[in-house]
Amino acid sequence: MSYFSILYLLAFLPLVIIIYNILPRKIRPIILLIASFIFYFIYSKWLVIYLLLSILSIYLAGLLMKHVNDRRDKALNEEIEDKKKIKTKYKNINKLILLVTIIFNVAFLFYFKYLNFFQSIFHLKNKIIKHLAPIGISFYTLEALSYLFDIYHEKYKAEKNLLKIMLYLSFFPTIVEGPITRYNEVSDTIYAGDKITYQGFCYGAQRILYGLFKKMIIADRLNIFVKIVFQDYVRFSGPIVFLGAIFYTILLYMEFSGTMDIVIGSAEIFNIKIPENFRQPFFSKNIAEFWSRWHITLGLWFKEYIFYPVSLSRVVRKITTFVKKVFNNRVSSLLMGAIALFVVWSLNGLWHGAGYQFIFYGYYHFTLILLGNIFEPTIINFCHKLKINRENIFIKIIRIVKTWFFIFIGELFFNASSLKAGMQMLKRIFTHFTFHSFNKYVLTLGLDIKDYIIMAIALIVIFIISILKEKNVEVRDSLSKKNIVLRWACFYLLIFSIIIFGAYGDGYAPVEPIYADF
Amino acid sequence: MEKLIDIFNELNLDVDFMTCENLVDGRYLDSLTILSLITELEDTFDIEIPTVEIIPANFNSIKNIWALITRLKG
Incomplete structure (x- = not known):
């Protein structure tokens, strides 16, 4: 069920x-x-x-x-x-x-x-x-x-x-x-x-509908494309394989965060407060920030029960005290963090599944976070010297898009049938980089123009809601203050958009609960 | 308290740490900075900070950190 x-x-x-x-x-x-x-x-x-x-x-x-x-x-x-x-x-x-x-x-x-x-x-x-x-x-x-x-x-x-x-x-x-x-x-x-209160029920129901919206309109729509590309990647050119990785990342987010909406909404109906698991992860400017916004409760679990106990353990302290004497406090805390991060990401990779691709997935993120920790001060200094404002909107967008690229590659391995398949897919992106037949495949692998338009509109809706959340605007609070006609209009719009535009029936295959297998 | 302010000055945070009430929740202190801060606090004040005390509430403001140090010293 x-x-x-x-x-x-x-x-x-x-x-x-x-x-x-x-x-x-x-x-x-x-x-x-x-x-x-x-x-x-x-x-x-x-x-x-x-x-x-x-x-x-x-x-x-x-x-x-x-x-x-x-x-x-x-x-x-x-x-x-x-x-x-x-x-x-x-x-x-x-x-x-x-x-x-x-x-x-x-x-x-x-x-x-x-x-x-x-x-x-x-x-x-x-x-x-x-x-x-x-x-x-x-x-x-x-x-x-x-x-x-x-x-x-x-x-x-x-x-x-x-x-x-x-x-x-x-x-x-x-x-x-x-x-x-x-x-x-x-x-x-x-x-x-x-x-159960009227407000709790309405808030819970709205959250459940939002989860259904994400899953049925976007995730289920992308499923066939993703399945075909990942199963039969040798047939496709680099851009299609990369598009498969992008679509899988979107699918995974819509499925997992959509499930969380249903989970948190269901609990909310009973007045039970469950912690959030996502905080607009695709607004992250680096991988470390991504992991503080994606699957938050897992990250916090590892931080509290593995990262700090390992980094502050006697053995690690002995090593880092020695390093501190030879170098400085920054190098010693970097090393302290690196050892603990290595343990965290070994376990995190394995937690996601028993397979080499998951272990690789863990070490891939470990490497990116470690490199970020090492080079962040240098990059800050560099930007400072060149008078580049890292908080400038264009720089922020570049940093966000760069982070997306690393996330897409990580998710490619995450969904690959094996580590070898993941490697071959990654290689294919670069060695078979041709747009020949791109248009043909984009429109024949379970998706047509109508599907792309529906998904684009749905993604814009989710993007606007995410921006509001990022600005600490509680969308449901704002909606509850509006008049009853507007409130119910939104409610009906959400319900009918799921019924009319939901990807179910012939030609679609609903996504199985991905994280349930972990 | 002066020693604690000195330690914070060394951290070069992008925020006025004397008035900030959300050093962890506002992500001004990341995990690595917290590690560096903990080792400095332990060396300077001759205390041992158990991992169970590494929670945002204890590190969100300089006042809370001082309260933690005082509690652990006592």
Whole structure:
């Protein structure tokens, strides 16, 4: 049951909304929990057991760590032994609990996602197990780990109510593709059982429609073109292959951010605030900025739980202290960041999938960010000397377009069937750079003039909304202040544009949820 | 506080750090600058900043950073 399916939008979600709203406040979170498990069961059947095991493991580990901390506090109050010794003793116990639970959870992820890949790397002759992974395992495992780390670091208290943890990890709008939430960010609203308000419902519904608009008018329209170019790239010239990479990038953004609109909109109806996952990524002036605007919750997860702990770890500090003595503070912090970035992007690449093309994708972005970190001060100095204002609109546009180019190449590898295919596609862009037959293919690979016009109008609408968002204008707030005729006109325009111009039926193939496979 | 101001002067930020209230959220302090700042703070004030304290709220203003230093020293 995809978030874009009629079953979800016209049956499952409305039914949950009705039942949720007619029942008393105390029961409402239970309704969300039951709905979440039904949703999960429809998707993954009995693999729901693995989700339950993860939930139970972090719940028990949280309580155990809390118990250890309580005993530590008691011992500290009695002041019999040395305080530092007491702290270390109990910290070590919690470290062990943390480690065991991490291994337990990561083992499932490894088994379902990476076992086959590593067997093929090491040429193990064991039978390759073909299995379906529990849906959303990459997302809920990161959420589970964030809860464990936070409890270990005593960022907040361990949750005593098992149902709350169950709802946190299984919440149906976020379980398939995120955003990757933190327990302390959502725990208050997710279990509050607030009544559905007219405003919350309208805002949620508008957001859902906007997601459908992105996915059905643009992403689904580009799908056939992208599929043909990526599967049969040897047939096409460089510009068509490059256009395929551009179209895939647009498709991916429209599909993933459209899904996030439906996810956040669905939660908004229940008055549950879910963090944003995108912030106008195509306005980025460099790759580092792109990653602070694209899949934000994943980036923040890696920053908080990998980047800072690795860069400030003892080993890295020892290396960088030495470097600082020999060189200076800037070189040492560059190196500190580079080591941590390397670890982050190794894991980030692997998180996206078990394949060499994903590992390459990770290191590609690592290299671009590292080069940016190294040369940024030089470029700033250079511009300063030549009196070039980097904030000038034309310079900004050049920087943005340059960033697009690097993003398109990255996404080419991301969607390639293998690393070899990605390399050959990239090579083809330059070695077969001819516009011969360009027009023919542009208009025959599942897209005609009408499709291009519809997409162009839709992209202009999205571009205008993005500019408003960039200027901190909340479009829905502004719309809600307009008179009722204009409001409903916008509503109807959105609905009818999806019905009339949505790419469904003969000649189209809807995009499968891309991130659900991660 | 003077030592902290000296450290900030060395960072060459594009903002008046004395009045800025969104050093992290406004992206004036990126990850690398934060790393450099942390090592400087640790060396200068003889403190250890745990990773769990590296959150925007603690680094969004010079006042908040000073409050963090004072808390960790205490």
